[in-house]
Amino acid sequence: MKGELTGGCLCGQVRYRLTNEFRMLPYACHCTDCQSRTGSAFSEHMLVGTGDVHLEGETDCGWYVQPSRAKSQIVGCAQCKTRIYAINDERPGMASLRCGTLDRSAEVEPHAHIWVRSKQPWIVLPPDALVMAEQPRTNEEWMALVWPK
Ligand SMILES: [Zn+2]
Ligand SMILES: [Zn+2]
Numbered sequence: 001m002k003g004e005l006t007g008g009c010l011c012g013q014v015r016y017r018l019t020n021e022f023r024m025l026p027y028a029c030h031c032t033d034c035q036s037r038t039g040s041a042f043s044e045h046m047l048v049g050t051g052d053v054h055l056e057g058e059t060d061c062g063w064y065v066q067p068s069r070a071k072s073q074i075v076g077c078a079q080c081k082t083r084i085y086a087i088n089d090e091r092p093g094m095a096s097l098r099c100g101t102l103d104r105s106a107e108v109e110p111h112a113h114i115w116v117r118s119k120q121p122w123i124v125l126p127p128d129a130l131v132m133a134e135q136p137r138t139n140e141e142w143m144a145l146v147w148p149k
Pocket of ligand 2: 030
């Protein structure tokens with residue numbers, strides 16, 4: 001997923017353009033928090049620079065204090081409540097984009113799967129998938145996992 005990308009919410013009220021300055025590889029998170037938050041089996045994220053998300057339309061914001069005590073804010077469409085990205089006060093300058101909102105989301109293939117310890121049992125990952133039982137704990141570990149090489 002290189003170059004400029006576009007996406008938006010379900011109802012079309014929010015549209016965004018993602019320029020390409022700082023972008024990590026997409027990953028899937030199978031933690032139980034993501035399952036509750038998305039109402040689904042896992043979430044697909046891609047860390048990007050907050051300044052690269054150029055968004056139009058009315059958004060609103062939800063927040064959640066994670067077990068790590070980081071406050072996560074989720075920005076989404078004010079009308080249909082599609083979540084577009086999350087920011088986290090321990091990760092300044094970075095936004096975690098919800099990859100399913102991309103126009104070309106079918107081209108997003110997770111580079112890694114984290115929290116496979118709580119993966120739903122019916123999901124079968126490719127045999128060569130890069131997996132972690134939990135998640136990286138430091139910036140260095142995150143970089144090693146999802147920094148494009
Ligand atoms: Zn919407
Ligand atoms: Zn998660």
